[in-house]
Amino acid sequence: MNNRLTELLNIKYPIIQGGMIWCCGWRLASAVSDNGGLGLLGAGSMTPELLREHIKKCRAATVQPFGVNVPLIYQEIEGIMKVILEERVPVVVSSAGNPKTWTKQLKDKGITVLHVVSSSIFAQKAEEAGVDAVIAEGFEAGGHNGREETTTMALIPQIRRATSLPLVAAGGIATGAGILATLCLGADGVQVGTRFALSEESSASPEFKRACTEVKEGDTMLALKKLSPTRLIKNSFFDKIKEAEDRGANAEELLEIIGKGRTKLGIFEGNLTEGELEIGQVASLIDKVKPVETIIRDMIDNYNLALGRLKPML
Amino acid sequence: MNNRLTELLNIKYPIIQGGMIWCCGWRLASAVSDNGGLGLLGAGSMTPELLREHIKKCRAATVQPFGVNVPLIYQEIEGIMKVILEERVPVVVSSAGNPKTWTKQLKDKGITVLHVVSSSIFAQKAEEAGVDAVIAEGFEAGGHNGREETTTMALIPQIRRATSLPLVAAGGIATGAGILATLCLGADGVQVGTRFALSEESSASPEFKRACTEVKEGDTMLALKKLSPTRLIKNSFFDKIKEAEDRGANAEELLEIIGKGRTKLGIFEGNLTEGELEIGQVASLIDKVKPVETIIRDMIDNYNLALGRLKPML
Numbered sequence: 227m228n229n230r231l232t233e234l235l236n237i238k239y240p241i242i243q244g245g246m247i248w249c250c251g252w253r254l255a256s257a258v259s260d261n262g263g264l265g266l267l268g269a270g271s272m273t274p275e276l277l278r279e280h281i282k283k284c285r286a287a288t289v290q291p292f293g294v295n296v297p298l299i300y301q302e303i304e305g306i307m308k309v310i311l312e313e314r315v316p317v318v319v320s321s322a323g324n325p326k327t328w329t330k331q332l333k334d335k336g337i338t339v340l341h342v343v344s345s346s347i348f349a350q351k352a353e354e355a356g357v358d359a360v361i362a363e364g365f366e367a368g369g370h371n372g373r374e375e376t377t378t379m380a381l382i383p384q385i386r387r388a389t390s391l392p393l394v395a396a397g398g399i400a401t402g403a404g405i406l407a408t409l410c411l412g413a414d415g416v417q418v419g420t421r422f423a424l425s426e427e428s429s430a431s432p433e434f435k436r437a438c439t440e441v442k443e444g445d446t447m448l449a450l451k452k453l454s455p456t457r458l459i460k461n462s463f464f465d466k467i468k469e470a471e472d473r474g475a476n477a478e479e480l481l482e483i484i485g486k487g488r489t490k491l492g493i494f495e496g497n498l499t500e501g502e503l504e505i506g507q508v509a510s511l512i513d514k515v516k517p518v519e520t521i522i523r524d525m526i527d528n529y530n531l532a533l534g535r536l537k538p539m540l
Numbered sequence: 541m542n543n544r545l546t547e548l549l550n551i552k553y554p555i556i557q558g559g560m561i562w563c564c565g566w567r568l569a570s571a572v573s574d575n576g577g578l579g580l581l582g583a584g585s586m587t588p589e590l591l592r593e594h595i596k597k598c599r600a601a602t603v604q605p606f607g608v609n610v611p612l613i614y615q616e617i618e619g620i621m622k623v624i625l626e627e628r629v630p631v632v633v634s635s636a637g638n639p640k641t642w643t644k645q646l647k648d649k650g651i652t653v654l655h656v657v658s659s660s661i662f663a664q665k666a667e668e669a670g671v672d673a674v675i676a677e678g679f680e681a682g683g684h685n686g687r688e689e690t691t692t693m694a695l696i697p698q699i700r701r702a703t704s705l706p707l708v709a710a711g712g713i714a715t716g717a718g719i720l721a722t723l724c725l726g727a728d729g730v731q732v733g734t735r736f737a738l739s740e741e742s743s744a745s746p747e748f749k750r751a752c753t754e755v756k757e758g759d760t761m762l763a764l765k766k767l768s769p770t771r772l773i774k775n776s777f778f779d780k781i782k783e784a785e786d787r788g789a790n791a792e793e794l795l796e797i798i799g800k801g802r803t804k805l806g807i808f809e810g811n812l813t814e815g816e817l818e819i820g821q822v823a824s825l826i827d828k829v830k831p832v833e834t835i836i837r838d839m840i841d842n843y844n845l846a847l848g849r850l851k852p853m854l
Contacts (some may be wrong), residue, residue, distance in 0.1 A: 376680075383825055474789075506694075511697055540541065
């Protein structure tokens with residue numbers, strides 16, 4: 227399937243791997259790119275020098291294009307962008323910040339820029355900033371999330387109206403049927419986080435991956451709305467946050483409970499009780515860690531199967 | 541399009557009108573049924589005698605099958621069920637309560653029973669209770685909502701795995717493309733609330749309908765989680781609830797703020813500041829009150845258009 231997204235990114239399938247901190251180094255990114263999608267390195271959990279190393283290793287592992295996900299509020303942003311510009315990474319996916327700050331510099335170097343948004347207003351701002359495409363992420367997504375809580379089903383048609391740019395749907399998509407559903411709603415492709423976080427090539431800890439494959443419906447919840455809304459697995463750390471929120475704790479108090487290094491502790495080091503475990507609702511559909519090659523092949527098969535079942539309404 | 545849902549309900553299109561209190565009397569229900577869907581009378585805002593009147597008027601207005609939506613926790617449930625059984629309404633959609641209590645009695649009289657659920661566990665309980673089909677409603681839906689906050693995109697594939705019964709998707713569906721998307725995910729049809737609440741035939745007040753057509757992204761929010769989670773438009777009443785919730789108010793305090801008759805005040809009487817305004821996220825996609833005939837025709841056209849755009853992935 228060729229469309230303007232696959233042409234923009236020079237990829238086979240309109241599938242972008244989400245940039246999830248502690249999950250996506252060169253192994254995951256190169257595997258996704260090598261299998262026809264767009265792999266992303268997650269700069270949000272890397273120093274500039276570590277990112278440079280991953281870019282070099284990713285280049286050595288695949289001839290296909292790949293990208294870097296950059297949370298724009300990241301403290302090491304200057305160093306990260308310096309490496310990206312020097313290494314001439316083909317694609318940058320920016321999130322969590324103002325797309326005006328960096329888009330022009332990146333585009334001037336021939337880098338394709340996508341920006342993650344959670345509302346039409348942010349999509350329009352991204353378009354004004356000159357990005358090449360927007361990624362619209364719904365409430366069901368894991369990790370950091372929009373304040374308006376708009377779900378993928380409600381968000382995608384809305385963003386489709388708000389901008390004429392290529393549109394990538396994110397949040398709640400782990401299967402080919404899910405990809406097809408978002409194309410129905412007006413998306414040109416998808417960004418898949420959770421399913422790739424739970425791949426063999428993901429750098430998340432085995433403990434984290436196992437815990438996520440055991441997630442059932444209702445086992446994740448959007449918390450920390452007084453800070454930055456974040457979808458978490460309900461564990462002992464979550465319970466402390468919830469207890470504080472229920473009694474009306476303010477942002478300061480919540481920050482104190484969180485402390486430092488909680489996501490690394492949970493995702494990378496596999497501390498399932500005290501770590502911050504970020505994953506999407508759709509983890510409940512996933513019961514096995516698989517290699518990227520199988521994940522993508524299954525998605526394509528499932529997409530075509532779901533398409534073949536649809537009938538016109540007369 | 542014929543499938544097991546249209547056959548079960550003896551309707552042309554797999555589109556059920558949601559049972560929304562204060563919105564759906566005989567005018568709306570008969571219009572939906574007359575145009576190929578399944579119209580529902582909303583018993584939740586009716587006395588048994590008023591329901592009987594609406595059933596008779598609905599029968600006089602259409603030869604097509606229609607149903608009654610019954611919240612099982614409704615205080616007048618005994619009287620409501622007596623009327624339904626006496627009048628031999630073809631379909632009952634039950635919600636908010638244990639499907640075991642009434643399903644057998646209804647089915648013994650030849651009534652088709654559907655039950656609204658928000659999780660796989662509830663879907664399995666409904667199947668065990670002997671219902672004919674389940675309606676799975678996601679987080680984006682208006683009014684009362686599940687505790688697990690699972691969105692339609694994540695919920696439908698999950699329920700599809702949990703039960704082999706005909707499956708109706710609800711929450712976030714206002715267009716033909718939305719219908720198609722949920723069929724991709726494994727649904728056999730849809731329940732549409734918000735779009736029909738904002739029809740000419742809806743008995744909601746003109747003020748409420750106008751306010752809903754002006755809703756933008758992020759203008760509704762799920763509140764009252766310490767009572768029964770409910771999606772509301774952010775108005776002055778909502779602000780009071782939010783302020784109380786943010787400071788940790790308990791259920792008792794929230795009940796006191798709500799008082800009596802808030803939904804009637806908002807939806808039926810059109811008090812936009814002090815009333816409880818229940819509507820789905822997808823209201824942001826709707827900018828016009830239209831007749832049911834146009835709504836359904838547009839849905840079918842839009843469904844076929846969206847279907848025609850899909851391509852296989854090779």
